Amino acid sequence: MKKLIIPFLALILISFGCKKAEKLTQFDINYSTTVIVPASSGLNLPFNVFSPDMETNAESKFQINDTRKDKIEMINLKELVLNLKSPSSSSLKFLKSIEIYIQADDIAETKVAWKDNVPDDVGSSLKLDVSGEDLTPYIMKDEFKLRVRTVTDEVITSDHEIEANSTFFVDAKLL
Secondary structure, three states: OHHHHHHHHHHHHHHHHHHHHHHHOEEEEEEEEEEEEOOOOOOOOOEEEEOOOEEOOHHHHHHHOOOOHHHEEEEEEEEEEEEEEEOOOOOHHHEEEEEEEEEEOOEEEEEEEEEOOOOOOOOOEEEOEEOOOEOHHHHHOOEEEEEEEEEEOOOOOOOEEEEEEEEEEEEEOOO
8 A cells, every 4th residue: 555655646746846847938928019990981891901020039038938949839829909009089999800810921821819799898908819829930930910800880080009919828848
């Protein structure tokens, strides 16, 4: 009986120790960009808006978190929140739906976030649904870009500046 207890306790300690060590190689990276939704006169028509190129600075962000590019196992989008910056008197209720795609050189575009039925009481901030897909190839590039596809259900008479704040979850191997 005693012979079984020692290996069992060792197994428990190892499994908890590995989980704690694994948490040390998991971290978040945040990116922010601004897109302008132009004043429009049409309703229920999809249109695209592009973000400026966003530098990933991946190597330095990995180094800050004590890892390297070759140790990354997975990167996925954990959260994407839209915040209306201007006009301050408006809200995001003009959106009927929104989809966000990530693009990078030599990699096919991928849908990463969306909201299909934006509620009328949305206010100036909107958290999107995210795909959870592995986006490592995009973040490993020097730059990536977001394409925002929107459908509006209201006429907006002025340009709307929207900040897209994204949080990517990174899981790396132990060194």
